[in-house]
Amino acid sequence: MHSPWSRRGFLLATGGSALGLTAAGLLPSEGAAAEEEADAYEALRAKWRTLILGEGFTPTAEPFKSRLAELGATAQELRDTMAPTTGALWPDISYADPDPDTDQESYGYSANVVTGYSRLNTMAQAYRQAGTGLTGDPGLKADILTGLDHLYTGVYNENQARFGNWYSWQIGAPQNLLDVCVLMYDQLSATQVANYCKAVDHFVPDSAVGSYTGTSTGANRVDLCRVLALRGVVGADAAKIALARDALSPVFPYVTAGDGLYTDGSFIQHTTVPYTGSYGSVMLGGLGMLFALLRGSSWEVTDTKKQIIFDAVEKAWAPFIYNGLVMDGVAGRAISRGLAASDAKKIQADDHRRGHPIMAAVVLLGQGASTAENARWRGLVKGWMRRDYYSPPLSDATLGLTSLARLKGVEDDASVTAIAEPTGHRLFPGMARATHRRPGWAASISMADPRITYYETGNGENLRGWHTGSGMLYWWGDSYANGQYSDAFWPTVDPYRLPGITASRKALADAAGGDWGASLPDVKWVGGASDGQRAAIGQYLKGLQSTLRAKKSWFCLDDAIVCLGAGIACADGAAVETTVENRNLGPTGTTSFQVDGATKPTTTPWSANLTGAKWAHIGGHGGYVFPGGATVKALREERTGKWSDINKGGATTAISRKYLTMYVDHGTAPANGTYAYVLMPGASAAQTAARSADAGWLQVLANSDSQQGVSVPALGFTGVNFWFGGTVGKLTASAPCSVQISEKGDGTAVVCVSDPMRAQTSLTLSWNRAVSAVTAKPATVTAAVTGASLKLTFGDLSGTRGATQRITVRLG
Numbered sequence: 001m002h003s004p005w006s007r008r009g010f011l012l013a014t015g016g017s018a019l020g021l022t023a024a025g026l027l028p029s030e031g032a033a034a035e036e037e038a039d040a041y042e043a044l045r046a047k048w049r050t051l052i053l054g055e056g057f058t059p060t061a062e063p064f065k066s067r068l069a070e071l072g073a074t075a076q077e078l079r080d081t082m083a084p085t086t087g088a089l090w091p092d093i094s095y096a097d098p099d100p101d102t103d104q105e106s107y108g109y110s111a112n113v114v115t116g117y118s119r120l121n122t123m124a125q126a127y128r129q130a131g132t133g134l135t136g137d138p139g140l141k142a143d144i145l146t147g148l149d150h151l152y153t154g155v156y157n158e159n160q161a162r163f164g165n166w167y168s169w170q171i172g173a174p175q176n177l178l179d180v181c182v183l184m185y186d187q188l189s190a191t192q193v194a195n196y197c198k199a200v201d202h203f204v205p206d207s208a209v210g211s212y213t214g215t216s217t218g219a220n221r222v223d224l225c226r227v228l229a230l231r232g233v234v235g236a237d238a239a240k241i242a243l244a245r246d247a248l249s250p251v252f253p254y255v256t257a258g259d260g261l262y263t264d265g266s267f268i269q270h271t272t273v274p275y276t277g278s279y280g281s282v283m284l285g286g287l288g289m290l291f292a293l294l295r296g297s298s299w300e301v302t303d304t305k306k307q308i309i310f311d312a313v314e315k316a317w318a319p320f321i322y323n324g325l326v327m328d329g330v331a332g333r334a335i336s337r338g339l340a341a342s343d344a345k346k347i348q349a350d351d352h353r354r355g356h357p358i359m360a361a362v363v364l365l366g367q368g369a370s371t372a373e374n375a376r377w378r379g380l381v382k383g384w385m386r387r388d389y390y391s392p393p394l395s396d397a398t399l400g401l402t403s404l405a406r407l408k409g410v411e412d413d414a415s416v417t418a419i420a421e422p423t424g425h426r427l428f429p430g431m432a433r434a435t436h437r438r439p440g441w442a443a444s445i446s447m448a449d450p451r452i453t454y455y456e457t458g459n460g461e462n463l464r465g466w467h468t469g470s471g472m473l474y475w476w477g478d479s480y481a482n483g484q485y486s487d488a489f490w491p492t493v494d495p496y497r498l499p500g501i502t503a504s505r506k507a508l509a510d511a512a513g514g515d516w517g518a519s520l521p522d523v524k525w526v527g528g529a530s531d532g533q534r535a536a537i538g539q540y541l542k543g544l545q546s547t548l549r550a551k552k553s554w555f556c557l558d559d560a561i562v563c564l565g566a567g568i569a570c571a572d573g574a575a576v577e578t579t580v581e582n583r584n585l586g587p588t589g590t591t592s593f594q595v596d597g598a599t600k601p602t603t604t605p606w607s608a609n610l611t612g613a614k615w616a617h618i619g620g621h622g623g624y625v626f627p628g629g630a631t632v633k634a635l636r637e638e639r640t641g642k643w644s645d646i647n648k649g650g651a652t653t654a655i656s657r658k659y660l661t662m663y664v665d666h667g668t669a670p671a672n673g674t675y676a677y678v679l680m681p682g683a684s685a686a687q688t689a690a691r692s693a694d695a696g697w698l699q700v701l702a703n704s705d706s707q708q709g710v711s712v713p714a715l716g717f718t719g720v721n722f723w724f725g726g727t728v729g730k731l732t733a734s735a736p737c738s739v740q741i742s743e744k745g746d747g748t749a750v751v752c753v754s755d756p757m758r759a760q761t762s763l764t765l766s767w768n769r770a771v772s773a774v775t776a777k778p779a780t781v782t783a784a785v786t787g788a789s790l791k792l793t794f795g796d797l798s799g800t801r802g803a804t805q806r807i808t809v810r811l812g
Contacts, residue, residue, distance in 0.1 A: 037236070044233045044241075044293060048182050049128065051289050054402035056409055059131035063394055063408075067401055072132030075123045079143050082119075084150045089116045095155045100163030104460060104648070110164025113155055114172035115342075120147045121176045124183040129401070141187055148180065148188075152195055158202040165459070166215060169203040171223040178230035185234070197235040204228065206240075209247035217259040218269045219283035221251050226286055229293065241299045248290065251283070252305035256801065257451070261308065264803065265316040266430030267330070272453040272517035274431035274446075276316060277326035277351075278334040281358045284309075284317065288364035295368055310369045313362055313377055319426045319435050322442045323482050324388025326355035329433055329446035329474060333455075333462035335490050336647040345397070346651070350486035352391035353398050359384055360403030363410055376419070381410050383418040390482035421478070425535045425556055429527045429756070429802030432469070434537050436556040441622075441681035443475040443561060445500070445554055447539040449526035453517030454544045460648030463510035464495040466544050471552045473500025473561070475681050480620055481583075489584050491641035491650070492657040497579045502565055502666075502675075504546045506574040513544055525723060527756030527802040529738040534558070536719030536740040538708065538756065547571045550673075553708040555719040560625075560691075561679045562698065562712075567705030567723075568666050568673030578675045580632060580662040583621055589636065589658025592619030594685050600634070604658055607635035615692035618660060623688025625678040627698055634662050674703055701729040716743030730768040735760050741767070743811065748775070751790075751807040755797035763794040770812030777807040787812060 057064050082089060087096025093116055097109035126132040127140050134140050156177065162169045181188065181196055204227050209216055216224060225244040232240030254263050258271050269279035287309055294300050320327045328335045328351050339348045359381045366374035385393050385407060393399065393407050410416055421442070426435045432447040448454045448469030455465035476482055496505050513519030521542045528537035535556040542549055548570040555562040563580075570576045585591050593600045594617045595610050610616070612629040626632065638658045643650030666673035678698065680688055691697060701709040701720065709720030709728040718741040722733040731739055736757055743749040753765060771790040774783040780795035790809060797805070 037238070040298065041233055041236045044297060045182050045185055047293055048179075048230065048233065051292060052179055052183070052402060053125065053129055054400075054405040057401075057405040059129075063404065064401065065131060067404065068129055068131035069133065071122070071126050071129060071401075072134045075126030075132065075134055075140065078119050078123055079140060082143060082147060084146065087154065089147055089150050089154075090119065097163050100161070102164060106164035107459060108164070110162075110168035111172075113151070114168045114176065116147070116151055117156075117173050117176035117180065120144055120151075121179050121183075123147075124180045128183050141184070144180065144184055145187065145192070148177075148184075148192065148196070152199060156199050156203075157195070158198045160202075162203060170208060170215075171220070171227065174200045174204055174227045174231070175223065178227065178234055181234045182230065193234060197231060200227065200231045204231070206243055209243065212250035218251065218267075219275075219279035219286065220269075221247065222283045222286035222290070226290060229290060238298075241294075244290070245294060245299050245301055248287070248301060249303045249305065251287070252303060252308050254308060261312055261316060262428075262430035264428050264430050264801070265312070265319060265426065266428045266433070267312075267316050268431055269332075270456060270516050272451060272520060273332045273456045274330045274428075274433055274452065275332050276320050276330035277328070277354055277358070278331045280317065280330070281326070281354065281361065284365065285357060285361035288361045288368075291368045292364060310365070310373055313365065313373070314380075317358055317362070318380060320444070321355055321358060321384055322421065322437070322476055323478065324355050324359070324384045324391065324393060325351040325476070325482065325486070326358055327351065327435070327444045327474060328485050329444045329468070329472065330431070333457060333459075333465065335465065335468075336462040336643070336650070338488065338490060338643045338647070339651040339653070340649055341644065341651050342649065343651075347397050348488070349398065350391070352388060352482075352486055353396055355384070355388075356393045356396050356399050356407070357403055359393065360399070360406045363406040375416075378410050378413065378416045379419040381407065382413075382416050383420060385411060386418050387421070387478070388482070389479065390486065424532050425530045427528055427530045427535060427537070427804065429754075432526050432539075434528065434535065434554075434556070436535065436561065438559060438681075440478045441475060443473060443556070443681065445537060446472045446474075447526050448521050449523055450520050452520070454513060454519050454521065456517040457511040457513075458515040461646075463646050463648075464508075465646075466508050466512055467495060467498055467501050467503045470498075470501040470503055470541055470543070471539050472498045473554070473563070473679070475679070477621070477682050480682075484584055487584055487586055488655045488657055491643045491646055492639045492655055493582060493584065493659065494639065494661075497577065497582050497661055497663060499579055499582045500563070502541060502548070502550045502552060502568060502576070502578040504543050504548045504570050504572045504574050504576050506543075506546050506572040508545060519544060524757040524759065525736055527738060527754055528721070529740040529752040529754040529804045530556075531740060531742050531750045531752050531804075531806065534715075534717060534719075534740060534742060536721055536738050538721035538723070538738060540723065543570070548576060551705055551708060551721075551723055553721045555710050555717075557712060557717060558715060559680060559683070562710050563675070563677050563679060564700070564703045564708045564710070565673070565675040566703045566708060568670050568675075570666075570670055573668060575668055576666040576670050576673065578664040578666065580624060580664065580675075580677050581618070581679075582659055582661045583618055585658045585660055587657060589638070589660070591621070591660060593617070593634070593636075593660060595634070597685075597689065602636075604636045604638050607633070610634055615688050616662060617683075617685040617688045621681075623680040623683035623685065623691070624662065625680065625688060625692045627676050627678065627700055630664065630675070630677070632662050633665055634660070636660055672705065676700060676703060716745075716749070717741070732766040732768075734764040735762070737763055737765065739765065747811050749809050749811055751792070751809060752804045753792070753794065753807070754802055754804045755800060756802050758798055758800070758802055760794070760797045763797060765792045765794070766790070767792075771809045772812040773810045775808045775810055778805055781805060781807060783807065785809075
């Protein structure tokens with residue numbers, strides 16, 4: 001409970017010295033304990049000041065000198081423009097909602113409350129930080145206190161009913177308010193502290209973390225715990241801090257549905273949205289700060305399940321970070337937050353600038369992890385920093401000083417060796433995602449299923465992300481094309497031609513399907529099997545608000561991804577297309593393009609119908625092989641869009657980018673359309689031509705509505721997606737499943753099987769291949785070996801959640 005004898009409260013009440021009163025016998029015997037308790041709160045305030053202001057950097061050295069000067073200039077501008085009046089602290093951010101409810105207009109008014117406190121937070125940081133030019137400025141202090149009292153009296157108080165977005169009242173405003181309270185604590189009166197605490201208690205009661213449901217899960221729960229913990233620190237309330245600590249515990253355990261971390265490394269927020277790169281970033285950063293705040297105090301987080309968070313650094317977050325960026329397929333509606341209309345600095349957010357805070361959070365989290373974990377994570381971060389040539393983290397203007405200092409500390413630490421990007425494949429059945437990393441490049445695939453939404457829109461954001469879950473295939477090179485999706489891609493790309501997708505061009509309304517990931521496809525077969533290096537992945541696709549149906553497969557190999565499509569049918573009356581590629585060529589767009597050795601024009605606009613094309617190559621990017629030849633349409637076009645087209649809060653300035661697109665036109669009423677192509681990231685034109693000419697390299701075993709499969713003899717690879725049971729090549733399956741086999745050079749083979757439908761209570765797989773012995777398998781699998789074949793009988797796979805079952809055999 002709130003201590004009646006905190007040092008601050010007692011001294012303010014008596015005007016005396018605790019030490020002197022104790023010596024005079026005038027302080028009750030509890031005084032020493034009360035003083036010790038007050039010291040504990042002061043220690044927490046000091047620690048939080050360090051966490052939000054940073055440490056270990058020299059204010060007069062770059063990049064900090066410039067950033068501190070910029071902070072001071074911003075704070076000065078805010079001082080100059082602050083004009084308290086009824087309903088507004090600044091003229092441009094009125095919080096006086098004439099019709100308070102929960103519509104989009106009210107969301108804007110509630111957001112202005114957050115903006116007001118955020119601006120005061122900026123001013124308070126300029127007041128406390130050295131080197132801002134406003135450090136300790138008495139006029140600035142007075143302005144900050146005036147602003148705090150204005151917002152308390154006018155809108156954020158214990159008598160105000162909430163309107164607009166719940167987030168503004170329970171997380172956005174109180175987090176900024178409490179940060180200011182910590183920074184300005186010595187300048188606040190006891191009455192001010194009490195008032196601000198009453199306001200926070202009103203909007204964020206203990207019941208906000210009473211159950212792990214609704215808006216109190218995952219990253220939101222961590223944010224709420226941060227509010228409660230700081231409310232306890234500012235108001236000297238031990239019970240609030242203990243509640244915050246204990247309310248973190250539901251965040252730690254693995255989940256099997258809904259929000260949270262999954263054993264396969266998936267992270268879900270808003271029930272149906274893969275959110276490792278956005279809400280997951282907030283959760284990781286928030287946990288790192290709270291762990292650090294409470295470490296060594298009476299309220300230290302001792303729940304042993306917090307190790308799950310430490311494990312998730314490499315299990316959940318690292319797989320989606322490449323050269324400093326975090327992949328857009330796990331960023332939800334954040335992909336539409338490029339350039340905000342309200343951003344006076346005009347700094348665009350992107351996948352790199354979303355990745356940098358995650359890196360800084362990993363550094364902070366490492367301070368509470370084991371010595372080995374901390375050392376390895378610092379090596380990972382140094383590697384990501386060194387390779388982020390496109391957007392160097394230490395030059396990131398959106399990165400806070402604390403994060404900047406943590407990353408600079410890693411960069412300058414000579415004992416830390418940069419860790420190279422790993423190679424391998426990761427499947428995330430829990431969120432219908434996959435990543436494939438090879439020397440020189442990385443790729444990611446985004447799908448949708450009955451548990452994972454097509455896309456998320458909400459708050460007027462990501463209005464045209466309709467097809468991002470329709471098999472979008474992202475890829476990046478190690479030293480090229482790292483800005484492919486960073487350079488104004490989302491507002492300028494054709495949303496019906498995202499790379500890798502199959503889609504109807506039926507016109508969709510902005511935010512089609514509903515807010516917060518409401519729209520889910522009625523499909524069951526989505527997932528795949530992987531041995532950790534290669535994979536067979538499949539998606540049964542049903543179009544959003546469309547009659548489109550398609551079976552899509554990706555076979556992820558050593559230097560290529562084989563892409564197959566079949567059973568493509570649609571009766572929308574609109575064109576149906578599979579986008580082989582849609583490369584963002586930037587503002588100029590003169591990258592070379594070859595087809596079967598013939599160089600095509602570099603002028604824009606340009607288009608062609610490539611009949612019987614065997615291969616194509618985009619200079620500086622990679623190659624594309626069409627087994628057996630294909631009719632592919634290609635075009636160069638300049639596309640113009642605005643961030644406001646896809647996000648109601650986005651900038652209205654028109655932006656233009658040039659694109660080189662290849663797509664297969666399936667017509668307006670396909671009944672059984674197909675496609676086949678091989679993506680070769682980073683390949684030269686000569687390598688692409690050679691692969692196309694090597695007729696024996698790839699064998700397409702099946703590409704139908706029933707099965708899709710390939711064999712690559714040179715790699716000992718076979719992959720088959722059985723949409724229905726049947727026989728493909730040497731494999732026979734009794735029921736739907738995904739199979740991937742890698743035959744090794746040492747006479748062994750690894751057979752990987754999964755049930756993407758999560759429905760098979762029994763499955764038999766036969767491989768018509770000589771096998772002498774089974775050397776490893778799950779206990780639930782029965783193996784029968786004959787001289788000419790292997791028969792595997794799987795038990796109930798419905799509870800494996802799409803996980804790969806791995807069997808190792810010795811070949812006969």
